[in-house]
Amino acid sequence: MGVISDVFKSMLNYIGLFRNLRRVELMHDHEVEAEGSYGGGLHREWTEYREALLKALVLALNHPDHPAEHLHSLSICNLEDVTNYDLVKSGDFKAILSRLDTLELCITTDEHEAAPESAIESAQRHILFGRDLRQYWLEPLQEKLVNLKIYSNCLWGYLPKCDLRGLHFPHLKSLSLGNMTFTHDWQLDWIISHADTLETLTLDDCPIIHEAMLGNDFDSERYVPFDDTQFLWRYVEKPYHWTYGARWHDYFRRLHIGLPHLQRFGIDRGP
Amino acid sequence: MAAIKRHISHRLHLLPTKESALAARAVLEDNELNTKITTLSIKASLEDVDSEIKLTWDPPSWADTEPELYGDGAEHGIEVNGGDL
Numbered sequence: 001m002g003v004i005s006d007v008f009k010s011m012l013n014y015i016g017l018f019r020n021l022r023r024v025e026l027m028h029d030h031e032v033e034a035e036g037s038y039g040g041g042l043h044r045e046w047t048e049y050r051e052a053l054l055k056a057l058v059l060a061l062n063h064p065d066h067p068a069e070h071l072h073s074l075s076i077c078n079l080e081d082v083t084n085y086d087l088v089k090s091g092d093f094k095a096i097l098s099r100l101d102t103l104e105l106c107i108t109t110d111e112h113e114a115a116p117e118s119a120i121e122s123a124q125r126h127i128l129f130g131r132d133l134r135q136y137w138l139e140p141l142q143e144k145l146v147n148l149k150i151y152s153n154c155l156w157g158y159l160p161k162c163d164l165r166g167l168h169f170p171h172l173k174s175l176s177l178g179n180m181t182f183t184h185d186w187q188l189d190w191i192i193s194h195a196d197t198l199e200t201l202t203l204d205d206c207p208i209i210h211e212a213m214l215g216n217d218f219d220s221e222r223y224v225p226f227d228d229t230q231f232l233w234r235y236v237e238k239p240y241h242w243t244y245g246a247r248w249h250d251y252f253r254r255l256h257i258g259l260p261h262l263q264r265f266g267i268d269r270g271p
Numbered sequence: 272m273a274a275i276k277r278h279i280s281h282r283l284h285l286l287p288t289k290e291s292a293l294a295a296r297a298v299l300e301d302n303e304l305n306t307k308i309t310t311l312s313i314k315a316s317l318e319d320v321d322s323e324i325k326l327t328w329d330p331p332s333w334a335d336t337e338p339e340l341y342g343d344g345a346e347h348g349i350e351v352n353g354g355d356l
Contacts, residue, residue, distance in 0.1 A: 002326045004287050009328075011285065011292035017299055018283075018308045025312040044316040045326055052328030053287075053315055 004049075012056050016066040023073035023102070026057060030153065032080045032110050051084045062092040073102035073147075081109045081128040088136040097140045101171075104149040105137065106178070111153065120159055129160035130226055138167055145169045151178030151204070158183040158209060161223050164190050169197075176202035183209045183244050184221070188251055192258035201259065202266040208246060213239040282310040286317065287326065 015021065029044040054076075061068045074096070087093055107128065112119040133150075141148075148169065156162055157180040165186055172194045180203075182188070191201065216224045222242045255265070285295050298304045316326055 003330055004326060004328050005289040005292060007289045007296075008285075008287050008292040011295050011299075012313075014296070014299060015311055018305055018311065020306050020309050021311060023310040025310065027312070027314045029316045049326050049328050050315070056328075057313070 004053075009056065013060045013063065014066070015057075015060050016063045016068040018068070020070060021068045022070050023075070024057070024061065024068070024071060025075040026054070026077070028076075028078035028080070028108070030078050030108055032078075032108050047080060047082050050080050051082075051087070055084070055087050058087065058090070058092050058096055062095045067095075069099075071096070071099050073104075074100055075102075075104035075149075077104075077106045078108040078153075079105055081107055081122075081124045083128060083132040083136065088132070093136075094140060097137075098144070100141060101144050102147040103137065103141060103145060104147075104176075105133075106149075106151040107133070107153075107156075109152065109154045119154070125154060125156070126160040126226060129156050129162040133162065134164065134167060138164075142167065142169055144171065146171050147174040148172060149174075149176040149178075149202075150180070151176070153179070155179050155181050155207075157181040157187065157206075158212075159224065161226070168193060172197050174198075174200040174202075176200075176204065177206055178204040180206045181209050182206060182246070182251070183212075185246065188246075188254055192254065195259050195261070197261065198259055199261050200264040200266075201255070201262060202264075204266070205269045206267075208248065208251070209244060210247075211241070211243045213241050215239060218242065281307055282312055283308045285311060285313045287315060288317070 015024075028050055031044065032047070061071055107125075109125045110119065110122060112122075129152075138145075138148075154160075159181075162180075167190075175191065175194065175198060180187075191198070214224060217240050218224050222244075255262070283295060283298060285291055298308065
């Protein structure tokens with residue numbers, strides 16, 4: 001057991017005293033272990049520790065005597081897919097977000113090493129990608145965000161569903177998505193809806209899912225109802241099936257035509 | 272410190288250790304270095320520490336009842352069962 005030093009806590013509390021501080025990067029360990037998971041216990045940070053550190057960071061950046069006034073860029077690597085609602089609803093958290101034009105999140109989920117097929121049922125990741133990411137991180141930033149990066153260690157977009165429709169960043173110049181699955185035309189439409197400003201687009205290890213078989217019935221848009229995700233991998237004699245016809249040549253054509261200001265486009269499998 | 276001032280990056284790294292915090296504080300309190308820092312990079316855990324050693328922000332609630340798991344005197348500094356890492 002290692003208890004964090006009071007000297008470190010004190011230093012963290014003073015970071016607003018760096019007079020030209022523009023960007024803060026917080027890097028957590030890539031292993032998480034959720035309650036009831038089957039992980040191997042290799043994680044170095046409990047959820048409680050992660051939450052306490054993030055809370056202390058937010059309080060420090062919005063310190064009443066010495067806030068980080070010039071902060072405009074926040075990067076959190078390996079953010080656990082657990083939302084502390086007291087924190088994200090707090091005035092300090094909202095005050096920090098209001099200063100940002102750059103947000104980079106790499107979301108880490110419990111990988112269930114012993115039973116990887118069950119990880120897709122994790123309620124946490126469905127809640128985060130299905131609701132909290134949008135409600136507490138992205139919506140408050142709509143009017144100001146210039147650079148947005150969303151990565152995760154799990155494939156996201158379809159399962160867990162992440163519906164970005166209706167969300168618009170009128171000043172967005174750079175968008176990077178990592179490990180996001182394309183399963184619906186609206187996802188491409190959403191990217192192209194930023195045509196007036198978007199100059200850089202990176203799709204890092206973002207596959208198009210052509211076909212899927214599920215143990216659950218899906219709605220009219222081929223999405224699994226949020227409450228049914230705990231039964232996703234059960235065996236069924238007649239699985240539900242869907243296909244998606246779009247291919248990369250369709251996407252490239254639409255991106256080429258739809259994003260006239262695009263100067264840099266990256267697509268690959270990153271490290 | 273003069274050599275540090277000549278070669279300092281705009282980025283300051285902060286680890287969750289007493290030593291790292293003291294080094295960062297020295298930069299903070301130096302008027303010249305302070306203004307050069309534009310990026311603060313905080314690493315929340317230590318890779319060279321056994322993963323069996325979990326970091327905690329505060330002493331856990333069970334510290335008094337299970338001292339063999341927690342040790343004593345761990346309220347200041349990063350310590351493992353009461354000893355410095």
